[in-house]
Amino acid sequence: MSASYENVVRGKLRLKGKPLLLKDGGIVKKKKKRNSNKHLYHQDSSTSGFFPFTFPFETSKCAVDRSDMSQAEGGTERGEAEGESLYLTPAERRYLQQWEKLDGQRMAKMASKSHRDRIHEFNQYLANLTEHYEIPKVGPG
Numbered sequence: 001m002s003a004s005y006e007n008v009v010r011g012k013l014r015l016k017g018k019p020l021l022l023k024d025g026g027i028v029k030k031k032k033k034r035n036s037n038k039h040l041y042h043q044d045s046s047t048s049g050f051f052p053f054t055f056p057f058e059t060s061k062c063a064v065d066r067s068d069m070s071q072a073e074g075g076t077e078r079g080e081a082e083g084e085s086l087y088l089t090p091a092e093r094r095y096l097q098q099w100e101k102l103d104g105q106r107m108a109k110m111a112s113k114s115h116r117d118r119i120h121e122f123n124q125y126l127a128n129l130t131e132h133y134e135i136p137k138v139g140p141g
Helices: 060-072 077-087 090-112 115-128
Strands: none
C-alpha cells in the first residue's frame, strides 16, 4: 500500500510561470539570496539624502540598459517570443499558432483585393439587404 503513495506530488499546482526544473523526479528549487547589508544606511549619488535600506528592485534606467544590451547581443523579437513560449501551456501554444495561421490567411485575402474591389463588394452587399435594416421614418406622413 505504501508503494502506491511514493510518487505523490506535493505543493501547490503550478499551471503557469517558470518552467519546472526536474532532477531525479523532484523539483529543483533555487535558494533565495539574502542581502546582508539590507538595513545599512547608504548615500545615493544622485541626491544628498540617506536611505535606511537598499532598493532590491530595478529602476527604469536599469531596465532600459538591460534591453539595450539584449538588442546589442542580437536579441530579436522572434528570440524573445521563443523565450516567452516556455511559459505557455500547450493549449495556449496551439491557440496562438492557429490564430497566427488564420491572421495570415486573412491578410492574404485582404491583400489580394484592391480598395475599389472592396468598395464594390460592400455596395453590392448593401444593395442586397432588405428594407428591414433601413431606419423607419418617424412623424406625420
